[in-house]
Amino acid sequence: MVAVDYVVIGAGYAGLKCAETLMDKGFKILIFDMRESGGEISVFSKLSDFSSKYEKYIEEVEELKKDIPVDIGTVIKSKPVIVNSGNGLKRFEAKRVLLCTGATDVAPAKLNVLGKRVAGIYTLETALRLISENNRIGNEVLIAAKEDKIVELAESQFYRLGYEVELSELYGDISVIGKDRVEGVKIGEETYNCDTLVVYGGRSSFNPLKLRGTPVGNVVTCTYDYSKVEENVKNFLSKI
Amino acid sequence: MYDVAIVGAGVTGCFVAKELSKYNLKVIVFERKAAMGLEQTKGCSGVIHAFQLPFNSLKGKLCLEGNAIMDEESEELGFSFKRVGLLLVATNRITKILLPVLKAYFSRYVEVKRIEKKEILEMEPNLRENVKGGLLFPSAGVVNPVEMTYAAYRFAKENGVEFKFNSKVEDISRKPNSFVLKTSDGEFEAKYVLNCAGVYADDVAKMVGYELKITPGKGSHIVFNEKGFSNHLIAAIPLKPDKRTKGGGALVSIDGKVIWGPNLVDVESKEDTSVTREEIEGLKRKFGRLFKKLPKDVIAYYAGVRSIAGNDFVINQPIRNFINVAGIQSPGLTAAPAIARRVVRMLAASGLELKKKENTIKYKFTRIRELSKDEIEKVVEQNPDYGEIICLCNLVSKAEILEVARDFPSFDAVKHITRAGMDCNKCHADIIVLMQRECNKTVKDCTGSELVW
Numbered sequence: 172m173v174a175v176d177y178v179v180i181g182a183g184y185a186g187l188k189c190a191e192t193l194m195d196k197g198f199k200i201l202i203f204d205m206r207e208s209g210g211e212i213s214v215f216s217k218l219s220d221f222s223s224k225y226e227k228y229i230e231e232v233e234e235l236k237k238d239i240p241v242d243i244g245t246v247i248k249s250k251p252v253i254v255n256s257g258n259g260l261k262r263f264e265a266k267r268v269l270l271c272t273g274a275t276d277v278a279p280a281k282l283n284v285l286g287k288r289v290a291g292i293y294t295l296e297t298a299l300r301l302i303s304e305n306n307r308i309g310n311e312v313l314i315a316a317k318e319d320k321i322v323e324l325a326e327s328q329f330y331r332l333g334y335e336v337e338l339s340e341l342y343g344d345i346s347v348i349g350k351d352r353v354e355g356v357k358i359g360e361e362t363y364n365c366d367t368l369v370v371y372g373g374r375s376s377f378n379p380l381k382l383r384g385t386p387v388g389n390v391v392t393c394t395y396d397y398s399k400v401e402e403n404v405k406n407f408l409s410k411i
Numbered sequence: 412m413y414d415v416a417i418v419g420a421g422v423t424g425c426f427v428a429k430e431l432s433k434y435n436l437k438v439i440v441f442e443r444k445a446a447m448g449l450e451q452t453k454g455c456s457g458v459i460h461a462f463q464l465p466f467n468s469l470k471g472k473l474c475l476e477g478n479a480i481m482d483e484e485s486e487e488l489g490f491s492f493k494r495v496g497l498l499l500v501a502t503n504r505i506t507k508i509l510l511p512v513l514k515a516y517f518s519r520y521v522e523v524k525r526i527e528k529k530e531i532l533e534m535e536p537n538l539r540e541n542v543k544g545g546l547l548f549p550s551a552g553v554v555n556p557v558e559m560t561y562a563a564y565r566f567a568k569e570n571g572v573e574f575k576f577n578s579k580v581e582d583i584s585r586k587p588n589s590f591v592l593k594t595s596d597g598e599f600e601a602k603y604v605l606n607c608a609g610v611y612a613d614d615v616a617k618m619v620g621y622e623l624k625i626t627p628g629k630g631s632h633i634v635f636n637e638k639g640f641s642n643h644l645i646a647a648i649p650l651k652p653d654k655r656t657k658g659g660g661a662l663v664s665i666d667g668k669v670i671w672g673p674n675l676v677d678v679e680s681k682e683d684t685s686v687t688r689e690e691i692e693g694l695k696r697k698f699g700r701l702f703k704k705l706p707k708d709v710i711a712y713y714a715g716v717r718s719i720a721g722n723d724f725v726i727n728q729p730i731r732n733f734i735n736v737a738g739i740q741s742p743g744l745t746a747a748p749a750i751a752r753r754v755v756r757m758l759a760a761s762g763l764e765l766k767k768k769e770n771t772i773k774y775k776f777t778r779i780r781e782l783s784k785d786e787i788e789k790v791v792e793q794n795p796d797y798g799e800i801i802c803l804c805n806l807v808s809k810a811e812i813l814e815v816a817r818d819f820p821s822f823d824a825v826k827h828i829t830r831a832g833m834d835c836n837k838c839h840a841d842i843i844v845l846m847q848r849e850c851n852k853t854v855k856d857c858t859g860s861e862l863v864w
């Protein structure tokens with residue numbers, strides 16, 4: 172069995188940064204990602220408005236991707252580390268495990284999205300992923316979200332891609348109107364005409380298998396604001 | 412010419428199809444939605460009921476029979492089924508006094524145990540101290556309803572039944588010895604027709620001139636992702652039982668999530684699966700009373716519409732060789748395997764020749780999360796897509812998603828059959844992108860509900 176100093180789970184900004192520093196310090200590491208190297212920042216790089224706002228992180232990630240050998244595989248257990256991939260199950264021994272598995276958007280139900288569960292309701296995260304892959308998710312988008320810089324960015328991104336966009340704050344119930352697809356949304360006394368609802372009400376850490384390890388990066392801060400993620404990563408690395 | 416045409420691929424239609432596929436027959440199933448089980452079946456609570464009152468009703472009998480054969484069915488078809496047990500608790504003096512009487516009554520029909528307060532609180536530590544005792548029905552269980560329906564569909568399909576999806580039966584005309592079904596896919600002729608059309612069974616019955624009245628009754632649920640909060644199906648013994656509903660419960664899903672519901676709300680539209688604030692607060696009040704605290708992590712609200720035709724199931728043959736399997740309200744999921752056997756007997760009695768096939772093919776859908784390490788190694792070696800996990804919450808691989816997606820370009824079908832994306836939204840985009848690549852088009856549940864344009 173392969174034994175290393177560190178196993179890093181997740182090769183987004185935080186995971187890659189940690190891997191780089193640890194490698195520089197001479198530690199033996201392995202870094203895994205269930206998708207591809209780059210994580211969420213790779214998604215943002217495919218969206219024009221996001222790519223200018225997140226330029227610094229995108230460039231950094233692009234550089235890191237060149238230097239850091241990421242293994243594609245899903246870590247399903249952390250002690251010992253068990254990884255499922257196209258090559259079957261592999262087992263590794265690690266002195267320490269870093270969880271860099273990132274954040275995920277809070278579910279619509281938790282944000283009081285009520286009514287019929289028709290097509291055309293997305294979390295911001297899902298919507299961004301889909302449009303980054305050149306999928307069209309509708310024509311008239313209502314973004315119902317708490318105040319956050321990411322929301323303005325998303326608004327201008329949708330607008331640039333030819334969507335009609337409206338914005339609403341999150342308050343009270345968000346009632347979806349429609350038979351098979353969103354036909355409108357009622358928030359408080361206001362009714363919006365739209366065919367797509369995108370909701371954002373914050374993020375929470377993504378570690379559904381409850382893997383054990385030291386959480387670093389967006390799995391701790393849970394935000395779209397990568398300066399916070401960066402700070403968290405720096406803090407962690409300064410102690411190593 | 413088909414021997415049997417089935418209208419509707421809910422749990423009822425699919426189990427009948429499964430049963431018929433064991434015989435040398437030509438069978439076809441029409442379903443107006445993009446996949447099976449996406450209507451009433453998807454909206455139900457997933458409980459395999461221990462009993463249904465009154466015991467002497469048709470639904471009461473078929474419920475007991477269905478429950479009794481569920482292990483056998485789950486084994487044959489390869490779907491998960493867990494007997495988690497139903498805990499009926501007394502929360503006041505009157506219902507406590509009633510416990511011995513209730514126990515004596517129920518034990519004539521089902522296995523039931525009296526349990527004391529202390530034991531209940533040990534089994535369910537989150538229950539409030541005011542429970543005074545209760546009855547445990549160990550035979551009650553849970554399934555994932557769409558997964559169960561899919562398993563029956565798959566068995567039927569592997570054994571030669573033809574399925575037409577996105578295919579609505581619009582009219583039926585009678586010929587001397589057969590029926591012609593006009594569908595959105597053209598015309599089909601069959602000797603026997605089975606009306607398993609759920610809330611639309613009245614429309615289908617009308618096509619052959621039979622009047623049936625179906626009233627839609629909505630039931631809503633709240634799903635919490637706090638696994639282990641409670642472990643049984645729990646309900647308080649009511650002071651006055653409601654004639655129309657068992658009253659729902661603090662339930663669990665097959666993977667241990669908490670489900671509170673359903674309620675019963677009369678609705679005008681058969682398509683009304685909206686969940687309102689009032690209903691959510693109602694459910695929280697009703698079941699919140701039983702517990703010390705609310706479960707954490709609301710992840711979904713959902714509703715289903717019951718097809719209610721009076722107090723009982725309507726399984727009859729109003730005209731020769733046309734059988735209604737209608738009004739299949741609760742406990743239709745539980746009863747489905749028993750209903751299927753009953754319908755086959757009715758067909759035989761009306762002259763359909765039944766010759767058992769020598770061999771039937773069993774099909775087991777491969778799920779990574781159910782496999783041992785060695786088994787995972789083996790399946791990944793045959794198909795590396797099993798090595799690529801798409802949904803981390805429920806450990807669903809790319810291979811599983813593609814297997815369903817190749818059959819159905821429906822997000823809901825993929826989600827409910829594989830359980831990918833059931834617990835959070837993280838992988839939804841991945842699933843859709845994958846399906847988009849595989850099917851070119853992704854709908855939510857039916858044509859007209861495009862997810863991505």
Ligand SMILES: Cc1cc2nc3c(=O)[nH]c(=O)nc-3n(C[C@H](O)[C@H](O)[C@H](O)COP(=O)(O)OP(=O)(O)OC[C@H]3O[C@@H](n4cnc5c(N)ncnc54)[C@H](O)[C@@H]3O)c2cc1C
Nearest residue numbers: 419421422423451452455456458580609630742743744745
């Ligand atoms: C809220 C709720 C909770 C429930 N909980 C439970 C439970 O816990 N346990 C239990 O045992 N039972 C439960 N039930 C009952 C159970 O869900 C039903 O009895 C069961 O799903 C009925 O299945 P079905 O196949 O008859 O109907 P459906 O699942 O509705 O299937 C009918 C199918 O026919 C199709 N169809 C209709 N018209 C046409 C047409 N013209 N052409 C082609 N296709 C057509 C529809 O699209 C549909 O897919 C519950 C029901 C509800 C609503």
